[in-house]
Amino acid sequence: MDVAVRRAEAGEARELGLFAEACFREAFGYLFPEDALDLVCARAFAGPLMEELVRDAAWIAEGEGGWRGYAALAARPCPAPGLPGPQAELSRLYVTAPWQGRGVSGALMTAVLAEARRRGCRSVWLEAFEGNPRALRFYGRWGFHDLGGSIKDREGIHLPHRILGTVFSA
Ligand SMILES: CC(C)(COP(=O)(O)OP(=O)(O)OC[C@H]1O[C@@H](n2cnc3c(N)ncnc32)[C@H](O)[C@@H]1OP(=O)(O)O)[C@@H](O)C(=O)NCCC(=O)NCCS
Numbered sequence: 001m002d003v004a005v006r007r008a009e010a011g012e013a014r015e016l017g018l019f020a021e022a023c024f025r026e027a028f029g030y031l032f033p034e035d036a037l038d039l040v041c042a043r044a045f046a047g048p049l050m051e052e053l054v055r056d057a058a059w060i061a062e063g064e065g066g067w068r069g070y071a072a073l074a075a076r077p078c079p080a081p082g083l084p085g086p087q088a089e090l091s092r093l094y095v096t097a098p099w100q101g102r103g104v105s106g107a108l109m110t111a112v113l114a115e116a117r118r119r120g121c122r123s124v125w126l127e128a129f130e131g132n133p134r135a136l137r138f139y140g141r142w143g144f145h146d147l148g149g150s151i152k153d154r155e156g157i158h159l160p161h162r163i164l165g166t167v168f169s170a
Pocket residue numbers: 001027093094095096099100101102103104105106127128129132134135137138141
């Protein structure tokens with residue numbers, strides 16, 4: 001499969017924000033009434049936040065025809081106990097629908113985990129929506145295990161999440 005994964009550059013924060021919003025609307029738009037979705041997106045893909053995301057570390061998966069997915073890693077401690085530090089959060093992982101199940105997600109995950117290791121992290125964690133079995137299965141295959149639950153409040157809509165973590169072998 002012709003996909004290349006590379007780090008996003010500082011000048012791409014705006015373009016990545018537009019792509020990231022389209023990915024989010026495609027995957028999770030069904031959870032929100034239209035006006036709430038606009039507010040959620042205005043927050044989640046705001047310029048300064050996307051700049052910070054790219055500064056921390058973001059990856060773009062691309063191939064012929066354009067971008068197919070993206071991921072981001074942030075130096076944030078896990079809200080659930082049980083993981084050795086230093087820890088990093090896999091804060092975003094999205095593949096566009098036509099490219100799911102075709103190895104793009106694995107290529108992004110490989111890049112994220114390699115960077116976390118390179119930074120000296122001992123574990124990586126993430127939060128995934130409980131109603132997203134495909135993602136939960138995918139993370140399970142990558143060695144993530146359940147650490148507990150959390151509730152995310154998105155414009156008054158409460159979404160139960162699972163906190164997952166994976167520990168690097170020495
Ligand atoms: C969650 C998400 C990243 C998972 O990625 P995915 O590609 O759908 O994951 P899948 O498990 O369905 O597909 C992976 C499969 O791709 C296939 N695959 C892997 N490499 C491949 C390759 N080189 N060529 C073709 N297929 C390949 C395999 O069947 C693989 O399964 P395996 O790991 O058991 O071998 C993706 O579905 C997504 O972006 N969803 C929408 C947004 C989302 O939910 N994000 C997560 C927020 S927490």
